[in-house]
Amino acid sequence: xxxxxxxxxxxxxxxVSLVAHLACGGLFSNRNGSTTGGARPAPHFAPGxxxxxxxQDVEVGRRSAEQIAHxxxxxxxxxxLNYVRALGARLAAKAxxxxxxxxxxxxxxxxxxxxxxxxxxxxxxxxxxxxAKDEGELAGVMAHEITHVALRHGTSQASKAYLAxxxxxxxxxxxxxxxxxxxVVGAVGGVGANMLFLRFGRTAESQADLEGARxxxxxxxxxxxxxxxxxxxEQQGGxxxxxxxxxxxxxxxxxxxxAQELPSLHVSAKPVHDTQEFEQVxxxxxxxxxxxxxxSSAAPARTGPSDPNRNEEGARPARPSQSFKQFAxxxxxxxxSYPDNWDALVADDSNMIFAPRGAYGELNGAMxxxxxxxxxxxxxxxxxxxxxxxxxxxxxxxxxxxxxxxxQPRAIDLGxxxxxxxxxxxxxxxxxxxxxxxxxxxxxxxxxxxFYLITMAPEDEFEAYQPTFxxxxxxxxxxx
Numbered sequence: 001x002x003x004x005x006x007x008x009x010x011x012x013x014x015x016v017s018l019v020a021h022l023a024c025g026g027l028f029s030n031r032n033g034s035t036t037g038g039a040r041p042a043p044h045f046a047p048g049x050x051x052x053x054x055x056q057d058v059e060v061g062r063r064s065a066e067q068i069a070h071x072x073x074x075x076x077x078x079x080x081l082n083y084v085r086a087l088g089a090r091l092a093a094k095a096x097x098x099x100x101x102x103x104x105x106x107x108x109x110x111x112x113x114x115x116x117x118x119x120x121x122x123x124x125x126x127x128x129x130x131x132a133k134d135e136g137e138l139a140g141v142m143a144h145e146i147t148h149v150a151l152r153h154g155t156s157q158a159s160k161a162y163l164a165x166x167x168x169x170x171x172x173x174x175x176x177x178x179x180x181x182x183x184v185v186g187a188v189g190g191v192g193a194n195m196l197f198l199r200f201g202r203t204a205e206s207q208a209d210l211e212g213a214r215x216x217x218x219x220x221x222x223x224x225x226x227x228x229x230x231x232x233x234e235q236q237g238g239x240x241x242x243x244x245x246x247x248x249x250x251x252x253x254x255x256x257x258x259a260q261e262l263p264s265l266h267v268s269a270k271p272v273h274d275t276q277e278f279e280q281v282x283x284x285x286x287x288x289x290x291x292x293x294x295x296s297s298a299a300p301a302r303t304g305p306s307d308p309n310r311n312e313e314g315a316r317p318a319r320p321s322q323s324f325k326q327f328a329x330x331x332x333x334x335x336x337s338y339p340d341n342w343d344a345l346v347a348d349d350s351n352m353i354f355a356p357r358g359a360y361g362e363l364n365g366a367m368x369x370x371x372x373x374x375x376x377x378x379x380x381x382x383x384x385x386x387x388x389x390x391x392x393x394x395x396x397x398x399x400x401x402x403x404x405x406x407x408q409p410r411a412i413d414l415g416x417x418x419x420x421x422x423x424x425x426x427x428x429x430x431x432x433x434x435x436x437x438x439x440x441x442x443x444x445x446x447x448x449x450x451f452y453l454i455t456m457a458p459e460d461e462f463e464a465y466q467p468t469f470x471x472x473x474x475x476x477x478x479x480x
Contacts, residue, residue, distance in 0.1 A: 140226025171361025189304025
C-alpha cells in the first residue's frame, strides 16, 4: 500500500489498482472490517469498482427479472417455492454488505444452472435442485449466488464494460440519475439475461466460493457441501458439461480453497446436511407430483458481450504529444519531463500521477486512470534495493489477484550509474477490465526511501507508448 497523504482524504484507485491507498477513505474503505450502514458486517471481500448505487442495482435487477420471467417457464408448485424461498431467506440473512431485497424463484427446467441478478433476484433451475445430493449442496449453490449479489459483481462488470467503451472522460458527467442508468445499461446490452450479470471471471468466482462458504457456516451448514456440489457437476460433465460450470468457471481447486478457509469460519459441530423437506421437494421435481412439470430445456435469451471478461476498449485518449514540459516535486525528491497534453495530478509533495486527458476521471472522491505513469517515494521494507523492490511489488499484487508478474525484477541503470530494477506485471484493469501491461521501476533515494515509477498502458497500446515512457524515464532527475 502507498503512504497516506497528510493533506487530503482521497484514494487514487488506479486502473490497475497497483497503488491502492494514497490516503484514507475511497472505494475500498470497507476492506478493513468497517460496516456498511451499520446493519451488517462488511464483506470479507470489498465490492469492486461500480458506477451504480445499490438502489440502482435493485432497479436494474428488477427490470431484468421481469424480462426473464417472460422468457422462461417459472415453476408454480407452491410447496417447492415455499421451500426454496425459506432456504434463500435463511442464507440471505447472513449475507454481508447492503441489505438487498432478495427474491428467489425456480425455473421449471431440467438444465442444471442457477444465476443471480443485481439487487438480489435469484433464479434456481429445478435441474440444479435435482442434481444436489442434499440440502447442504443446494445451500452451497444459493450461497454462491447470493455472494455475487452482495459483492455487486454484475453491476461492477457492467460499469467496466461501459468505461471500456466510452473512456474515463465520461466520469466527468453526473451519475446516479435514472437517465444515466438507462444510458449505461443500454450501452452494454440492456437488461434481462445480460451476460455481464450472469457470467463472471475467476476472481469473482473465487470470492463467491469463499464468501459463500462463510454465509453457509453462519447459517448452520457445512461449507464443504458447496465444494461437493461442484464435484458432482464435474462428474456429470462428459461432452456437454452443465451450463452452471460454463457460467461459473473454476477459479482453481475449489475444494482445497474452501478447506483452507474452514479454520476461520464458525462451522457448527452438527451442521445441517439434509432435511426431510429437501427430499420431499426433490421427489416432487423428479415427477412424483404432476403439479411440477419440467421443460427439457429453457433459458432466457442472453444479451450483452459474448465474453464479459474480455471488454474491448473503445474510447482512447490522444496519443502522447512530442512536446514535453518540466515538473519538479515540491520537496525536491525528483524532477522529470512529460508530454504537454498530459496532466499532473498531485497526491502529495512527492507522489504524483501523470496521465493523458481522457485517460482519467474522478468518481466519489477517487481518481481512475487507464494510461500514464505513477511516481513517488515511499518508506522501504528493506535497506537492500532488491529486497525492497520484491516487497513493494508483492504488496501491490497481493491486493490485485488478477495481476501476474510477467517479467521478474531485472537490474537496470536508471541513468548516471544509478542502480534500479524493472518489473513487468499485467492483468485486467480494475476500472475497464481491459488487459494492461505495467512496468514498475524502483531505485533508492538519497534519504533512504524507495523511489518508484510505474508506467501503464492497455496491452494493445503498450508498444505505442514505449517511446514516451522511455523519454520520461531518461528525463528523471533524483536528489542524491
